[in-house]
Amino acid sequence: MPELPELTALAAYLDARLAGATVVSVQFPTAFALKSTGFDPDILVGRSVRRVHRHGKFLVFQTSAATDSAEYADEGGALSIVVSFAKAGWLRLSAELPEIKDAPEPEPGSKSAPGYISARFGFSNHGTDFEVELTDAGRWKGLAVFIVHDPEDVPGVAELGPEALDPGFTLEEFSRFFASKQRIKDIIRDQKRIAGIGNGYSDEILHAAKLSPLAAGASLDPESVGRLYTSMRQVLGDATEALEGLGPDKLKAAKKASMAVHGRTGESCPVCGTTIQELAYVGTSFQYCPGCQSGGEILERPAARGSMEDGE
Incomplete structure (x- = not known):
């Protein structure tokens, strides 16, 4: 998407x-x-x-x-x-x-x-x-x-929430979204909360923040929420700058080439060298690095909760 x-x-x-x-x-x-x-x-x-x-x-x-x-x-x-x-x-x-x-x-x-x-x-x-x-x-x-x-x-x-890169979208406002048990990958992809993030860049943001996609929002301490907010701004800002001036025939390939973990199942993490893993859901899947994001644990599909239905 x-x-x-x-x-x-x-x-x-x-x-x-x-x-x-x-x-x-x-x-x-x-x-x-x-x-x-x-x-x-x-x-x-x-x-x-x-x-x-x-x-x-x-x-x-x-x-x-x-x-x-x-x-x-x-x-x-x-x-x-x-x-x-x-x-x-x-x-x-x-x-x-x-x-x-x-x-x-x-x-x-x-x-x-x-x-x-x-x-x-x-x-x-x-x-x-x-x-x-x-x-x-x-x-x-x-x-x-x-x-x-x-x-x-x-x-x-x-129904859109604030734009992810809007200067007026503060850490304080962002932090309010993490009081629930919903998975953080779903939280940052929820367009009613934050506009603009889909399956691909949510993988990249969570990797940069060193957070598991399956972690519950309420489990994050203030330092982790702040790191996630900073990563969101950095990943999206850098990607937007890198893609500037490209036509529609080049944008998809440029996006794919820039990804550290998304779409790179089986490759080595560019940060720690761990093999990138994939977890499938109905209609979508996501990629993550166990070394950077889950303490070495290979994640398993949990019982149904939240939504991950609009993947890329």
Whole structure:
């Protein structure tokens, strides 16, 4: 699942190319990616892009009205395209508009090709045509697109907690989340508590903080909570800086290459040399270093508690 660092870089990359562009085409090859029903997608055609930005793990294309008429004179006339990439969604950007063809329906129960297209948007900006394709490589299609007046009209956006890197998100506020018995990996991935962290970077943050993913929040002393907060800021901040300027075709590979433990089962920990382990859950898994994080113990799947269902 795309997370705060790569979505920040993606939004900036798109904004540099699409701010001021006119929407010239909209297509949903299959209907289920469009989750909002308040607007016909064609209402976007002719509107201009004000900016592209990130909100939590959502990508937002903010558009203005295509006309200066009184009907669209206020903010109520503006619309936003809000994208949730879910577990296996991503985006392709091209500078030419190829012939648009409907995507074939996948066979029931089969895996689709990585290029399965959920939606297409065409843009024109000062003589350059761009096409944005939203793709979903997952077996079960989770990528979702919402067309709304305000991103806050999307329930997942409205429920977001503070941004993980927001300067106003203090250690004191962060510490309040660790009074429960919920596992700390689940706590820092809960978007209603902290916006922007998914399965991959939670593995990296916990490794940097030298904490077990299965530790209960209430088991952490103030020093451990402070170390976790510092690690969160450091890991996400460094990753965001490292990915700056990269296009969508390079971001996923750059993220993967930067990971110390996530996705590196069986490799040696770059800190202590211990073999990195994996613990599987229904629908997801996580990686950790026993030497750095669990006192040498190989973790076992505990009795069901909390949630780890939106893995990467």
